[in-house]
Amino acid sequence: MCSTAASIDIRNYHELDQQLRAIPGWQGEYYQMSPGSFAGRTVHVALEDVEIFEEQMNLRVEQTFRTPVDALVFSFDMKDSTLHILTDQASNTWVTPADYCELAVVFKRSASILDGLAADLGDLILTPLQSKYCRLFSHWLSTTLHSAARNPAAGLPLGIKKQLLEDCFFILEQEMDGVSSEVVRSEQSRKAIRRVIELVEDSPCESFSAPELASAAGVSLRRLQQLFRAYAGMSPTQWLRLRRLNAVRRDLMRSTAAETTVAEVAMRWSFWHLGRFAQSYYSLFGEHPSTTLLHSASASEAPQ
Incomplete structure (x- = not known):
């Protein structure tokens, strides 16, 4: 089977600041918001014009951050099955639940298809968008990443970048109607x-x-x-x-x-x-x- 070669970096952390610094290109602060000893994990994959992150944390954490410059981010909350759109035009802030797991697909705006798109999304930025497709997509992507990590020689599926783009925008389109007052x-x-x-x-x-x-x-x-x-x-x-x-x-x-x-x-x-x-x-x-x-x-x- 044809595949895409990719280096998958998986790391575990016991300090909140260590996990924050492990994600390249993101700037901000993490604040622990529930009691206990912190345990976290990151999975990072870098492809041309696209990055994929999976982040897990056992405690509630306030995240205040800016995304990488010239990037459009589709962030999937795997616990609540919601999608958040993030850009570098606004400071993004939220408080995660305990036992949080997030999958983020980062598209670099150097890809011509994304030109001017962030401005068109306007007020949808950071608005939680719920869809049955969020759970299906994030489960598929997480399974794909961990399978590739267990068998690096197999790599990721061929054409995964195109599939990520199509799937993310399909989910977004399903949720863009009827959210204006919200x-x-x-x-x-x-x-x-x-x-x-x-x-x-x-x-x-x-x-x-x-x-x-x-x-x-x-x-x-x-x-x-x-x-x-x-x-x-x-x-x-x-x-x-x-x-x-x-x-x-x-x-x-x-x-x-x-x-x-x-x-x-x-x-x-x-x-x-x-x-x-x-x-x-x-x-x-x-x-x-x-x-x-x-x-x-x-x-x-x-x-x-």
């Missing part, structure tokens, strides 16, 4: 959430109150609560606290006990009650902040 509502919600995220990113160390976040979003406090329950499954202040805990963890992992203390890092991120902070940190990451700092120091002292 698109308007989801676009308004995304803009409100995005205004909150921009405020937090402009002053990442601040601990904003719920009224301050609602004012930045341009919505009522009650509406902000509803939006964040739908977006993150929690209140906006809980969401902000988890983001700051993630920031503390990153700083601790990049430092040593000779350079800083847990208290200094915690207060840098507006955690003034250190006992309560330590309890929250342990509940989220499953280890004490002093342990994280100790591990980072041990890693830096290890022989190269």
Whole structure:
């Protein structure tokens, strides 16, 4: 049987930032949003003008990212059987469920068939599109990738790039009718959430109150609560606290006990009650902040 030669890179991770850095061309941040020890996996295939990713994570994670430049991305949520269209024209943000698995097909816009298409999609970008075909397609593609990984000599099916293009746009076409009113509502919600995220990113160390976040979003406090329950499954202040805990963890992992203390890092991120902070940190990451700092120091002292 004829096939397409491809190198399939499969990697496992135990730190969130390691998984983020493993995906070439994507820029952004990951924030752990549910308690436990992180475990993740990526599968990556690079073909001419097309890339395929499969990403798995055991915990809920907020992803804030930009796609590779000049790319159009079809992202399939395998748990909810939904399709999201992503481009580099907008900052993409969402919170994954636990035990998340996503398949993404990245088309480089150097392919003439994609010229100007991203602008035509307009408000469909990031709108969840549900279809029975999402499950069928993502199951087929995942099975195909893992079969090829087990037998590299067999490669991928001949003509897979053409099939990916045809299948992705077929699924998109099935869902483009009848979404106009839903698109308007989801676009308004995304803009409100995005205004909150921009405020937090402009002053990442601040601990904003719920009224301050609602004012930045341009919505009522009650509406902000509803939006964040739908977006993150929690209140906006809980969401902000988890983001700051993630920031503390990153700083601790990049430092040593000779350079800083847990208290200094915690207060840098507006955690003034250190006992309560330590309890929250342990509940989220499953280890004490002093342990994280100790591990980072041990890693830096290890022989190269």
